[in-house]
Amino acid sequence: MEQQFLEELQHIAGTDKVHQMEPMSRHTTFRVGGPADVLVQPDYKTLPDIIRHCRKYGENYFIVGNGSNLLVGDGGIRGVVIEMVTDQQSLIVSGDRVTAGAGMLLSKVANFAADHELTGMEFASGIPGSIGGAVVMNAGAYGGEMKDIIESATVLDAAGCEKILSLEELELGYRKSCIIKNNYVVTSVTLKLSQGNPEAIRDRMKELNEQRRAKQPLEYPSAGSTFKRPEGYFAGKLIMDAGLRGYRLGGAQVSEKHCGFVINREQATAEDIHQLIEHVSAEVHRQFGVKLEPEVKMVGER
Ligand SMILES: Cc1cc2nc3c(=O)[nH]c(=O)nc-3n(C[C@H](O)[C@H](O)[C@H](O)COP(=O)(O)OP(=O)(O)OC[C@H]3O[C@@H](n4cnc5c(N)ncnc54)[C@H](O)[C@@H]3O)c2cc1C
Known part of the structure; x- marks a missing residue:
């Protein structure tokens, strides 16, 4: 990796946001994985410039949300890892819609929705991912999936240009979407929820999280279900x-x-x-x- 690329990256993102030879075990729920050549934790404003910068120098980049569905090899990741950071400022409610920055944890978005008496997101409150990662994976649990509540997502394309994708354009299927094949970066997500009873919403979230604790080995590092559900089997x-x-x-x-x-x-x-x-x-x-x-x-x- 060229020194000039690194210096310019530090200039764009801020020196404290750029980490060289960063162990990925610190950024994944499996707690394994060798070093990323460079890991950058940009704020949303600098993200398009960072993508353009990588492109200009021909450096590969890989996006990490909360690292809860990743197995990073012991050899680590060559190129740049862009970690989407949680930004408290990026939760907005408007009527029955909630818009969240992509790095925001699902649990935080679910609690925010509950605070605003909005129902629909309870199923996702215990999934330990970011909302951006949940769009990429069309995360789901207990009969619900992100597809049921997403209205649209804002993404950056490979040239760093912003686009808004509708639910149809996201092509959400079983644990998949169009994001990876198009090399998009999700920057924010708008959910369409509905008015609900705050107590019932909290009770449902509590019930589902208790079920998780009872059935899943949450006391050990993992990345959740290791395998997809094969058709007709578990x-x-x-x-x-x-x-x-x-x-x-x-x-x-x-x-x-x-x-x-x-x-x-x-x-x-x-x-x-x-x-x-x-x-x-x-x-x-x-x-x-x-x-x-x-x-x-x-x-x-x-
Ligand atoms: C204990 C446990 C329980 C779990 N339970 C469930 C469950 O019930 N249901 C379920 O569906 N999953 C579950 N998971 C798996 C995981 O939480 C989900 O897949 C989650 O959606 C991943 O989000 P993340 O932010 O951690 O993504 P990461 O693991 O960081 O990334 C996953 C993929 O998305 C890409 N990505 C992440 N963010 C962005 C972005 N902003 N833009 C573009 N690409 C991005 C990454 O490049 C990668 O390809 C569980 C995991 C654990 C550890």
Whole structure:
């Protein structure tokens, strides 16, 4: 990476926002992952210039929200990681619409909606991602998905130009959207909610979060469900039936509490997790002929 590129990046973003050789284990919920050459935490104003700057120098960039669906390899990430930062100023309510900056955590947006007596977002209140990441993944739980509540999203294209995408244009499907294939960066999201009873909203959020705590291994680092739901099956059940409950490889383990989660049981490396995912997929395929596809995004160098 050229020194001039770095100096100009520091000038655009601010020196304190640019970190060299930053361990990605600090920025992912799996708590694994080697260093990013550079990690920058820009505010929304400087983001378009940072994208243009990377483009001008031909540097790759990768966007990270809350890092809750990522498995970054032990070799780290070459190029620039742009981490979307939480910005308290970026929550706005207007009637039954809420607009949030992309780095804002879903739990914060859900609480804000509840404060304004708006219902519809309860299902997402316990998903530990940013709202930008939730659009990219069309995150969902307990019968709800982001697709049900999104009205539009503002994105920057690869040239750093702003666009507003409607719900249809976002092409939301099961844990996917058009964002990654178009190299867009989501900068804000507008949700269309509806008026509700504040007590009922809070009760529902509490109930769902209790269910999560009871069923999911939240006491260990993970990236949530490791695999997508294969059509006609449940990944967790297949993995349990394959006899892999609690199976360990290095520091990585198939959770005993919920077999659909691979957890970082004890100082796992990303390689431990990779190999465990491969082993689980191969075993389930061998025993049941079902192909498990990772929901977790694997990025960087192994
Ligand atoms: C304990 C636990 C429970 C979970 N439960 C659920 C669940 O119930 N339902 C569910 O759907 N998921 C769940 N997840 C997975 C995860 O929280 C979601 O996928 C979430 O939407 C990811 O958001 P994030 O901000 O962490 O994205 P990241 O993990 O940081 O990134 C995910 C992808 O989105 C891209 N991205 C992120 N932000 C932007 C942006 N602003 N612009 C462009 N691209 C961006 C990244 O490049 C990456 O490709 C769980 C995870 C954990 C750890």
